[in-house]
Amino acid sequence: MDNAFQAAFRLIAERDPVLVEIVTLSLQVSLTAVLIASAIALPLGAAIALWQFPGRGLLIVILNAFMGLPPVVAGLMVYLMLSRAGPLGELGLLFTPTAMVIAQVVLILPIVAALSRQVIEELWGEYREQLQSLGVSRLGAIPTLLWDARFSLTTVVLAGFGRASAEVGAVLIVGGNISGVTRVMTTSIALETNRGNLPLALGLGIILLVLVATVNAVAYMVGESARRRLG
Amino acid sequence: MRRSGPRALFAAIALAITGAVQAGDSITLASTTSTEASGLFDHIVPKFREATGIHVRVVAVGTGQAFEIGRRGDADVLLVHDTAAEEAFVSDGYAAERRHVMSNxxxxxxxxxxxxxxxxxxxxxxxxxxxxxxxxxxxxxxxxxxxxxxxxxxxxxxxxxxxxxxxxxxxxxxxxxxxxxxxxxxxxxxxxxxxxxxxxxxxxxxxxxxxxxxFNQYGSLLLDGDRHPHVKHDKARQWHEWLLSDQGQEAIASFRLRGQQLFFPNDATPPEP
CATH class of the missing domain: 3.40.190.10 (Periplasmic binding protein-like II)
Structure with missing residues (x-):
């Protein structure tokens, strides 16, 4: 353990250029995946919350179930899609950061959609009569609901970010852990474990935890200051 | 928050584009964990890049998975260690050519x-x-x-x-x-x-x-360009042939870890029929 902390501190103190590159790519991939997934999943979650349609229950069950999608399965699905022998092979996206973003979007989208559906549905119960008495349509209500639920939804999005930055199975398969191209924090940790460099592997793990904690802290502080301003 | 939506999408698209451009003057090599974990590629890939300007992107997996990546056309060239399976890979028409490269x-x-x-x-x-x-x-x-x-x-x-x-x-x-x-x-x-x-x-x-x-023999397999027209056949061939050139064999022989030579060049070994 002591060696792990030493390894972590040494890497940070030396501003190891390879580490900087890996950290940058990790954040780039996971944040991009979170933004894309949220852009689709928040309105989707709101829509499912507001409208009644046949198969709605089934869709909710499927979304909830896919929150537990194993990353390797998501990775394998994206791999088979993007492989040269697969339907999207022409794009040549396998073993690129883009492929990693796609795999993480597949992983996070159900989480953000399912949890935001829950949040919006509860809020809709409170707001429904008032909004409808003002003549606001369901479609028109979505931005209001998303905005008023923004603090809860921030937590939802952070849950998605946590999942994206923590998983290794999907990015390893679709990214290939190529040095300098698709190597991120989690795949580096797996590689160093395979090299038997356990202190270094754990040191990288500590850095990853600090990074994720930092992103969460920033989100928390932004949320708190906004909350105080609104009183 | 809402206003940053479109900008985030553009950032994503930009990332997608850079990902695709990076692949331009590089080849993808599917190889084994043994070569990657030892650090061999960190030693020889920069030398190849210096000689040719081509960047080699190494995907290190087990030999079985490397063959599967090759069969699907997801790499341009393989460096693996299972001579019997390599020969079958050639006779099945997936690879155009196979050479002994090094051993340990x-x-x-x-x-x-x-x-x-x-x-x-x-x-x-x-x-x-x-x-x-x-x-x-x-x-x-x-x-x-x-x-x-x-x-x-x-x-x-x-x-x-x-x-x-x-x-x-x-x-x-x-x-x-x-x-x-x-x-x-x-x-x-x-x-x-x-x-x-x-x-x-x-x-x-x-x-x-x-x-x-x-004995552990490593072989280089050049994928068949007819079967997989998208593979970077010319660049992959440069790598394949560089490995067997004096320069490539010298690069392999000069790799040391903890003072030990770990891979022995095969230049004396004639290619398999």
Missing amino acids: DFVLVGPADDPADVAGADSALDAFRRIADGEHPFTSRGDDSGTHRAERNLWHDAGIQPRGRWYRELGSGMGGTLNTAAAMDAYTYADRATWTAFGNRQNLTLLFDGDDVM
Whole structure:
């Protein structure tokens, strides 16, 4: 353990250029995946919350179930899609950061959609009569609901970010852990474990935890200051 | 928050584009974990890049998975170690050409007190029999890698069907298997490069090596451009031929880890028919 902390501190103190590159790519991939997934999943979650349609229950069950999608399965699905022998092979996206973003979007989208559906549905119960008495349509209500639920939804999005930055199975398969191209924090940790460099592997793990904690802290502080301003 | 939506999408698209551009003057090499974990590629890839300007992107997986990546056309060239399967890969029409590139050997490692006394064995088969007879714990890769295939061949040749509680199939890479062997004081069969590079030996030590049947041959496979028109055939051929050139063979021979030469060039070996 002591060696792990030493390894972590040494890497940070030396501003190891390879580490900087890996950290940058990790954040780039996971944040991009979170933004894309949220852009689709928040309105989707709101829509499912507001409208009644046949198969709605089934869709909710499927979304909830896919929150537990194993990353390797998501990775394998994206791999088979993007492989040269697969339907999207022409794009040549396998073993690129883009492929990693796609795999993480597949992983996070159900989480953000399912949890935001829950949040919006509860809020809709409170707001429904008032909004409808003002003549606001369901479609028109979505931005209001998303905005008023923004603090809860921030937590939802952070849950998605946590999942994206923590998983290794999907990015390893679709990214290939190529040095300098698709190597991120989690795949580096797996590689160093395979090299038997356990202190270094754990040191990288500590850095990853600090990074994720930092992103969460920033989100928390932004949320708190906004909350105080609104009183 | 809402206003940053479109900007985020553009950032995503930009990332997608850079990802695609990066692939332009590079080739993808599917290779084995043993070559990657030892650091060989960190040593030879920059030399190749200096000579040709081509960047080699290494995807390090087990040999079985490397073949699958090749079959699907997801790499341009392979560097693997299972001669029989490599020949089949060529005769099945997936690869246009195959060459011996370099070799080293496998080693039998185990707990320092060596309860099966494999250090006293007079051959690799004898050593394997001693482990099986005493039912001493043995961790197998179990992942259809080149090393796993070589290990299975030895059990077969020793006339043993390894099964029982002492034989643990892990489905893991070489490093993961060594980590497990170290934790449970088990014997295991490893390639010398990964073993030399491995940093978590604990009580494990090298107990038996040097038998000719423990020879480990690496081959380069150039994918068939007719079957996979998108592969960067010309650039891949430059790599394939550079590996066998004086410069490439010299680069392989000059790689040292902990003062040891881990890969031996094959320039004297004629290509297989």
